[in-house]
Amino acid sequence: SITAEEKLIRWIRRCGGTVDLEITNVSDEGLRGAVAVRDMNKSQIAVHLPAHIAVELGEGHVTSEENTVKLFRLKKENSAWNESMLPYWESLPQAGTSMTKQTYPAEPLDLLQDRILEASIVVHSAYTKNVYDGGKPALIESFQEEFPGVSYVDFSHITSVVASYAFLFPNEEGVAKRMLLPVMDMLNHADGTEHNLEIMQADNGDFYAYTLRDIDKGEELFHEYNTGIRRNDQSLFHYGFIREHDPPRLIAQDLPAGNLYEPAAYSEEDYEFGGRLVNKAELARLEAILSSFPTTEAEDAKLLEGKNGGWAGLLGGRSIQTPLERMFVKYRMLRKRALTEVIQKLKDALVITKEL
Numbered sequence: 001s002i003t004a005e006e007k008l009i010r011w012i013r014r015c016g017g018t019v020d021l022e023i024t025n026v027s028d029e030g031l032r033g034a035v036a037v038r039d040m041n042k043s044q045i046a047v048h049l050p051a052h053i054a055v056e057l058g059e060g061h062v063t064s065e066e067n068t069v070k071l072f073r074l075k076k077e078n079s080a081w082n083e084s085m086l087p088y089w090e091s092l093p094q095a096g097t098s099m100t101k102q103t104y105p106a107e108p109l110d111l112l113q114d115r116i117l118e119a120s121i122v123v124h125s126a127y128t129k130n131v132y133d134g135g136k137p138a139l140i141e142s143f144q145e146e147f148p149g150v151s152y153v154d155f156s157h158i159t160s161v162v163a164s165y166a167f168l169f170p171n172e173e174g175v176a177k178r179m180l181l182p183v184m185d186m187l188n189h190a191d192g193t194e195h196n197l198e199i200m201q202a203d204n205g206d207f208y209a210y211t212l213r214d215i216d217k218g219e220e221l222f223h224e225y226n227t228g229i230r231r232n233d234q235s236l237f238h239y240g241f242i243r244e245h246d247p248p249r250l251i252a253q254d255l256p257a258g259n260l261y262e263p264a265a266y267s268e269e270d271y272e273f274g275g276r277l278v279n280k281a282e283l284a285r286l287e288a289i290l291s292s293f294p295t296t297e298a299e300d301a302k303l304l305e306g307k308n309g310g311w312a313g314l315l316g317g318r319s320i321q322t323p324l325e326r327m328f329v330k331y332r333m334l335r336k337r338a339l340t341e342v343i344q345k346l347k348d349a350l351v352i353t354k355e356l
Ligand SMILES: C[S@@+](CC[C@H](N)C(=O)[O-])C[C@H]1O[C@@H](n2cnc3c(N)ncnc32)[C@H](O)[C@@H]1O
Pocket: 031, 032, 033, 092, 093, 164, 165, 185, 186, 187, 188, 189, 190, 238, 239, 240, 241, 242, 243
């Protein structure tokens, strides 16, 4: 019995592509990802994908909900193509497993201790529901009539996948288009010097993932999804993951001019000696944010260690159980850690300038 991932790779090879990686578990939490199956030098091709198995969706500005409607239409209008793409569809996550702004359940959102992020998720899921319910007739006249039998769970799930798996590439006319790229969408995200693959489209339309440096057999392969998800509020909202950064990064909205949708205008470096945020008012602002949380970083850490007994009260009698709940608690813990470190950095700089 071969796995869906092996079927996917065999199918791509049959379609004329090359795949020099393996899809496997890459973390203790069971995250799936891609690893190198041999040593590779810089500038080698890890994946070659013929253009005809890519799925072209809408232009860059089009919402994921709209792209999902488009995908459902493509599948319905061309059943032979739909059938031929089966190994790809089957490689995608099952309903209930893709967690992003379209699919987060409302109930544990308060664990984030972040009203802005919580509200943004609520607003976004309401938009997804609205499209499904036909509240956006400009996008779809009647979803239920056009696609009878597609439940809201399935619609929001596919939307979540489209949003977090599709790539943005200019087509032949130079118009930025969302594209689904089989197997290339099995790569996880890393940024800075951590990502080791880059994906490009050749003049003939084919896609290539090539190495940015020498890579050892068994190393996980990453590419940078986009530069706007360096911070945990952004990666949690758009992609359903958070990361421990070293040094820890503030969430975008804790910076004076940052928000969920834009890379922040200020960064942690601005808190170093000589930086543009080195002043006492900024220190007071960050300290006020840090002291506003109902739990401390240490209490959150205890919860994550599973010491729920005496700590359950911190969650209103609830204990954290699911991976999603753990991620939400970890999010707020890492946020506090970043605030604490930046406050210390700022204090050190203010001592040098004799303002403290
Ligand atoms: C394009 S898919 C990558 C493949 C995916 N891991 C899979 O098994 O299908 C994007 C999703 O992978 C996960 N992911 C990507 N990069 C990650 C990372 N650095 N840490 C944790 N999860 C990540 C998130 O769930 C994200 O929404």
